[in-house]
Structure formats: C-alpha cells, structure tokens
Amino acid sequence: DQQVKQNSPSLSVQEGRISILNCDYTNSMFDYFLWYKKYPAEGPTFLISISSIKDKNEDGRFTVFLNKSAKHLSLHIVPSQPGDSAVYFCAVITSGTYKYIFGTGTRLKVLA
C-alpha cells in the first residue's frame, strides 16, 4: 500500500527552463513534507521542506507547493541547471511520530 507516490519515474528538461516534480500522498494526517535530492551511490541530501500550515515555501531556485485538499505537493526548480540532474524523492511525516515515508523517486535529467 503506497502511501506516497511519485507517478513520473523520469523527467527531462532543457537547461534554463522550469522543472516540476510531483508527489501525491494518501493520509491527511501527514503534516510535514520534504524533498531530497540523490546522486548515484550517495546518501540523499535535504533540499526544502514545508509544513501543513503553509502552502508555499521558497529557497533560492527551489519552491515547494502544498495542496492539502488534493493531497499533492510539487517541487519547482527554476532555472534548471545540468547539476540538478539527480533522483528526487519526496517524503512525508506526521508530527509527533518518527516515521519518514518516502516516495519512489523521479529521475530528473537537465539537458544542456
């Protein structure tokens, strides 16, 4: 039973354009959401997060949007750079618990 889904296994974007990565979740009890970036043979690195009291959080080129009614979050990267090519995971958690649940990941390729 997949509680967190990233329905696009891969995405290709031209350098300089916007990359949009999507994530859907099923449980309305999740109230903290995170995005991670992962290169091959390395541990994931934290990118940006958002709590359920907000609908947008911005950090430089990265913006996360949360639509609680649709149980959907997205990560926007603009402008996209070749160094952004990696696998991106969304993760969710319910405050007061300890279980971070990850999606299946989306492989982003930014074309020069």
Added chain:
Amino acid sequence: SQTIHQWPATLVQPVGSPLSLECTVEGTSNPNLYWYRQAAGRGLQLLFYSVGIGQISSEVPQNLSASRPQDRQFILSSKKLLLSDSGFYLCAWSGDYLFTGELFFGEGSRLTVL
C-alpha cells in the same frame, strides 16, 4: 556541526553469510536513528528506527535486525543473508525536535549478495 558516518561503503557477501553495517552520529545527543534500503529501481524503504538506546521499531518483516548499543550508534545485522537483501543501505538521523525537522543521511553502504 553534526556528522553521520556508516561503513563499510561496499560489501560483497555470499548467500547465507552474516552481515553487520555500522552507523555513528557525531555532534548531537539523543538522535532518532533510522535504517533505510533502496533496492534497484525502487524508492527508499524504511527498515528500522530507534528513538533511544535499546529501543528498536521494525517496519517490515525480514531476516534483518537492528540494535542500538550506544546513544549515537546504530547497527544493522543479519545472521544469514538472502539474495533479496542486496541493495543500497542508508543510515539517517533526526533531532529530538519540538516540531518535526529534517532527516539527515549517511553516505550509504552498497551490499551485493551473490
């Protein structure tokens, strides 16, 4: 600053052999500790987490086990490896936040079972 290390980085083991992966965190106390696995072409699967010494929660039935003998040490073990245990294992920690915070990962350990 906080750091997390896990070893070995790469391991090739025969089926039926034992396993021990070790993870330590520096620069923080009473962290929450986690083991995740990334199987080929799949997402990050939570295997175990621990909120204190000797406290282990298991998320999936398997032939793996975890132990936390010290506050900042987390060990993943198996008595007899299966082919299906192959994958990329990741240790992670989070702080004892009043509000939920980020999860920080180690470098990963690649396990190949032959």
